[in-house]
Amino acid sequence: MSEIRFDLVTGKMVIIAVERAKRPHDFAIAHQEKKGSKDCPFCPRNENMTPPSLVEIKDGQGKWLVRGFTNKFAALNTEVKEIDVPSLYRGEYGYGVAEVIVESPYHDVTFGNLTLEQMKRVFHAIIERYRSIVKDEKIKYVQVFKNFGPRGGASLEHGHWQVIAIPFIPELVNREVEGTQEYIKKERKCPYCEIIEYEREAGVRLIGENEKFVAIAPYASQYPYESWIIPKEHQEKFEEIDEDSLSKFVEILKPLIEKYEKEFEMPPYNIVLHTLPPRDIRNYHWHIEIAPRLTIAAGFELGTGVHINPVSPELAASILKLQNL
Amino acid sequence: MSEIRFDLVTGKMVIIAVERAKRPHDFAIAHQEKKGSKDCPFCPRNENMTPPSLVEIKDGQGKWLVRGFTNKFAALNTEVKEIDVPSLYRGEYGYGVAEVIVESPYHDVTFGNLTLEQMKRVFHAIIERYRSIVKDEKIKYVQVFKNFGPRGGASLEHGHWQVIAIPFIPELVNREVEGTQEYIKKERKCPYCEIIEYEREAGVRLIGENEKFVAIAPYASQYPYESWIIPKEHQEKFEEIDEDSLSKFVEILKPLIEKYEKEFEMPPYNIVLHTLPPRDIRNYHWHIEIAPRLTIAAGFELGTGVHINPVSPELAASILKLQNL
Incomplete structure (x- = not known):
């Protein structure tokens, strides 16, 4: 029960x-x-x-x-x-x-x-x-x-x-979807589309990209060596992915996971899908977040809700960098 | 840096x-x-x-x-x-x-x-x-x-x-302090004072009490066998505790920690102080939260922000129950 x-x-x-x-x-x-x-x-x-x-x-x-x-x-x-x-x-x-x-x-x-x-x-x-x-x-x-x-x-x-x-929209999902609406209202652009454009230009947090996807170490990474894979095209929902995009998705996901598994010798990790809730008509941009679990969220995180990440996303990207995608 | x-x-x-x-x-x-x-x-x-x-x-x-x-x-x-x-x-x-x-x-x-x-x-x-x-x-x-x-x-x-x-009030702390203000506005009572009164009466989530403190397994425990120790008197700030209250505090804290350490054979745990930020004049009621770390917050928790706790607080209280305080 x-x-x-x-x-x-x-x-x-x-x-x-x-x-x-x-x-x-x-x-x-x-x-x-x-x-x-x-x-x-x-x-x-x-x-x-x-x-x-x-x-x-x-x-x-x-x-x-x-x-x-x-x-x-x-x-x-x-x-x-x-x-x-x-x-x-x-x-x-x-x-x-x-x-x-x-x-x-x-x-x-x-x-x-x-x-x-x-x-x-x-x-x-x-x-x-x-x-x-x-x-x-x-x-x-x-x-x-x-x-x-x-x-x-x-x-x-x-x-x-x-x-x-x-049977509910969980608070983190709602916060992301609401954050997306607010950003669009203010900036007239999807924040994830903005991140893609900015990070491809900046390069320092870019892990790799192919025709349809980018992998980045996000600017405010909560976990050491955290990465996100985001579709370049603005797509609300993962479950609507077409066959060609799915091929391109695994072509960036596989080498990234291989890299984690080799570089950190089979580390514990979580792969988490972020997608618009079903029947939700708000704006969003689906992506996956990968969190290697190299540190423990402990007393500080439990009390404050704020993570301490000892690895800069810029260093993470330089180590995770994918070649020849 | x-x-x-x-x-x-x-x-x-x-x-x-x-x-x-x-x-x-x-x-x-x-x-x-x-x-x-x-x-x-x-x-x-x-x-x-x-x-x-x-x-x-x-x-x-x-x-x-x-x-x-x-x-x-x-x-x-x-x-x-x-x-x-x-x-x-x-x-x-x-x-x-x-x-x-x-x-x-x-x-x-x-x-x-x-x-x-x-x-x-x-x-x-x-x-x-x-x-x-x-x-x-x-x-x-x-x-x-x-x-x-x-x-x-x-x-x-x-x-x-x-x-x-x-150099900031972290979001979880603010959420608790704000939640306290809202509850007081609506119910004209401190929610932590209400919890103490309710749980002493109900008994099923009560772990123990002495003259000045109660220990409970909170109704919406995020961690298996989570417990809170709350001062019975409405006190905003831990650092203002007097010598007598501190004595009563350790008299309930020590047997509870002993119980955890014995019952679960030295489990990993966190003890986290929740207190009003310095110079903050809002209402609050300090307490400590103890979280044994018997499960791992994994993909579900990372994606949703919602914990799955496999142990009911009522069972937790029955196992942690302190006698002769």
Whole structure:
């Protein structure tokens, strides 16, 4: 059972995924990463360890190359229920959808080592599920992301993406979309289009570019070696990407992820999609943000909400620089 | 050299603590925790490895029991400078103060194992430095916090607190203070006073209380087993705490930290002070928030700003419950 709760003072939301009578010591253990593929629920032949497939992209022999299904340990519940909320507070039932997309049949292949074709298959599967999930009008946002490594929040080693659909527009998404509206109102230009133009000119935070995408180390990077990949054309929604753009997208994403995985020796990282909520008609410019997790957000960040980043984005870009795209 | 930068779209701030020509591989190593006390800069007889003392609380023989000094690897710089900001963006020089308070001469004693007297000495030293630092009117907030364990963001093992003073009121602090004003305007009561009253009555999220303080698992806990300690009396500022209240404060803090350290076998955790900014005349109610770091905020949290907490605050309170306070 899952609940959405609001802080009395700040209104800040949290999703409480209530697990009955869980002992604290089990808890730490549950977050250990399982090694090896024999017991891996994401490996071929272990499909019975997971819920049934919701999407499969298959090879010529009918074997799956990418597979998606409901997350067995979902943060949200698909029923709609009423719950009791203590009179002082505000809370609601945690309606939503949580799914997993396994990115290849191979247990040990990292995301950066997938072929370009396989990367495209992963996004095809994500987009297929995304489009299906947003048909439910109760869903207000779908967060698509990948966690890599235990310190990146991955509880299973076998490469996978997650799709979590929620019944509200989360505050960070709203802040970005609202920030975009305000910038456009003031400057008559999309701020992301401005960033692309400025950073291509300036060069110092440019990681690489091809015909359709730029990769930059953003000026106010919150994480050391953070990068963004932004489509050059002003596009609101990721799920509307065409086949040609998707090819160009993975042609910049793959070498960048390879670079991270090599340069930092398989660092924990998160890849996070930022896109306009479904049925939202405001202006926006989708992009992905990649955050290697080389530092820990600790007491200062928890208290202030402000990150300390020990690496300048200019240095990050010089180290991540991609050649021959 | 340190810079404060603002995201073009959201206005979100980051502190970039620029470290020249740092290689990525050094970086990972710099965040390893050093073991043992021989090379520990926080141990007695190694004082020459740190900047000179700014505060010392001594025993009868003149040996220090608590010692504070400037952080050698400060996130902010004490000079005031002008910097070049790229024309598209907003940024400023990272003025501020960063100090360390070593909480005991003993390398291996955890915070929960300090005596009540020693805990009070730690807070005496913090308050002394706090009061001195805020004499500088350029300082708009002082974040006081403790990181424990590498996964809690501590880069050194020897128990210590940090005091980071910044030239702005950070957004989370402002959100809490503003939320407090709005609540008071609407309900004619301090929301933290309301929480105390409600939770003492309800009981299910109450961890413990004494004459002057309550400890609760907050209704919208962002972290599993998160707890808050709040003074029962409406007090704006921690640094104005009197001697008797400080005694009662450590009498609830110590058993709670002991409980965490035992129950979760030395988990990483952060203790974060929430207090009214200096010279701020708005309403507020200081408290501390304790966040064990048993989960990793990953792609979902990065994208949405919403935490998923797998442990209900009601379960947390039942496990953390303090007897015989």
